[in-house]
Amino acid sequence: MKRELALEFVRVTEAAALAAAPWMGKGCKNCADQAAVDTMRAVFDTIQINGTVVIGEGEKDEAPRLYIGEEIGDGSSSPQLDIAVDPLEGTTLVAKGLPNALAVLAVAERGSFLQAPDTYMKKIAVGPEASGRINLDASVEDNLRAVAGALNKSIKDITVIVLDRPRHDDLIARIREVGARIKLISDGDVAGGIATGLEEKDVDILMGIGGATEGVLTAAALRCLGGEIQARLMPRNEADREKARSFGITDLDKIYYTDDLARGNDVMFAVTGITGGDLLEGVRYSVNHATTHSLVLRSKTGTIRKINSRHTITKKPDYFPRNIFNPRNNKYNI
């Protein structure tokens, strides 16, 4: 992949973030999501790539844009690419104005991403220093001890990020018993997983059950950051098991390692903050511009780019969302 594509991909997540951000706190998850999806799709059309969506908004019959199997780009450029997207990771976070909603995408050569069904996944993820020290099937205590050892910290100084769900009551109780600190999040385990890979963030390990597609996106980011994720699919019912089989997955007990979820030498990952949080600042508005904060990562070189952009909203092209907030007149341009 040409490295210049990194900048193109961050344009895509910036656009999705700018589209979703006006919906912050407005209580409409679907409005925010649709704005992000439509805009992300439109901006993809401005890039010369030959891509196929492998993780997206769902099956073709349920999602008009960014559905699994949708072809992106003019088809003339090589190589053929896999595209994994979550135009709005954390729809509820935007609807309620809570932190850490993100626009996310990952790209790699064809066949690189696990085509995961939209079900649950048990995950454990860490950054580079604790890579190689975790084990999905080991006890909470053993994992936390191993991570503390790798980071040269006491267990009580380790921060674990966990989705705040009743299914995690036992996990949370065990972490507390061992004495580590916990950051409970209402949504957004992709942000939590990426944070484990960034030294400056106060998150050492992600544990628990979240979305499977989010697991693949987290793996793509951790491939670039040198971290590690281990995961196992957790189908909720027979329909989920059937869906997994239709994706060619026969062994539901299989542990997926980082490289199984996001393979290949050349993974690119772009993420833009929608609502400000631990990972990134959110979209901010002033008189006639908006600012975005993004990360763009490449596995090939391990470069972490932090891109802060100032967008002049009035000069945005037509594909930009019609619901974009225009701070000049304090109105939505609908």
Ligand code: VTB
């Ligand atoms: C997580 C989280 C997402 O789904 O993967 C979660 O990262 C898992 O599903 O932001 P439940 O909400 O059913 O627990 C999200 O919350 C939404 O995609």
